Amino acid sequence: MRKQIALVTLVFIVLSSGVEAADVSELNSARVPVSDRSDAEFNRGITQALAAVIVKLTGNSAAAKSNAGRAVVQQAKSLVQQFGYERPRNSGSNANDLILRVEFDVRVLGEQMRAHNLIVWGKERPETLVWLVLDDATGRKILGAQDAHEMVLVMKNRALIRGIPLVFPLVDIAETNALADQMSSEMMANAAYTNSEKYGVRSILVGHIRQVAPALWENHWTLWVSGSSVTWEQQGDIVELLVEESTDTLANSLGRRYARAANHGDDSAVVVTVSGLRSAADYARTERYLATLDSVTKLLVRQVDESGITFDLIVQGGLVRLTQSISFGQTLSPDPADPGVFRLNPR
Secondary structure (H helix, E strand, O other): OEEEEEEEEEOOOOOOOOOOEEEOOOOOEEEEEEOOOOHHHHHHHHHHHHHHHHHHHHOOOOHHHOHHHHHHHOOHHHHEEEEEEEOOOOOOOOOOOEEEEEEEOHHHHHHHHHHOOOOOOOOEEEOEEEEEEEEEOOEEEEEOOOOOOHHHHHHHHHHHHHOOOEEOOOOOHHHHHHHHOOOOHHHHHHHHHHHOHHHOOOEEEEEEEEEEEOOEEEEEEEEEEOOEEEEEEEEEOOHHHHHHHHHHHHHHHHHHHHHHHHOOOOEEEEEEEEEOOOOHHHHHHHHHHHHHOOOEEEEEEEEEEOOEEEEEEEEEOHHHHHHHHHHHOOOEEEOOOOOOEEEEOOO
């Protein structure tokens, strides 16, 4: 059994112009277990898969169960673009287990979701740096990018299902000592936050997973974005389930902030100038990058000269949304003195 026992602190997280980002792939597809290849199992499977995709696209774990979500899920069969069957990848699975992989038509699905007033969160999503501290019968461990520990794998798998990019630190001896010496979860979270500065991210999740009895675990989690924080605690006997639930809490928190902002505003004409281009490859890289942004619906080159390139863009949400999307990544840097002017960063 499990229960979430306290919401310790709630501070509204604001968007940050420095948050790192990753383009998330396979947002319109999902894998679900099925018992066989029958029509009945296929219909059940595509319904379950579409519900998972709606959760992934909205950033809201409750979206598929809402009236609007159920209305879209009912159209699952007409939204399937392609599907296939495969065997589970993990070695512990039964040889007869079967997975149905379903890919939905991203354009038509997006239209249906918007028609039912469901948010569609695109592929540009902030990365979160995750610190996991595990206290069990063997002592304290700091789980980083080099670890294939079950807790890391559980979190990565759940984040993949939710479409949330995670990064784990390459923990060194100094960081291990800094966290190992902390007595309380709060002190540990603050130490991890301080150690995160060198990673250049502002979305940070610190989890302290503590075994307090042979069949009882307590978890303390703190999520920071741009210096503001959300803190929660959990208690239960199935630690993997607690970690999955906290990954969902992370995804829901990010979705409430970034997904809603991504769907705000009508299409607007925007003029953008990019400097710092030194070669034909730089020009091509800049044009390709802007064309792939979710908010950009149309792109035309207005002028190219030795100082840079100027684009005429149609952007959902206008310059504010465009600047936010650009600031998530590392390709362009905004000019603080001149809105609409950006500089191409070196690779």
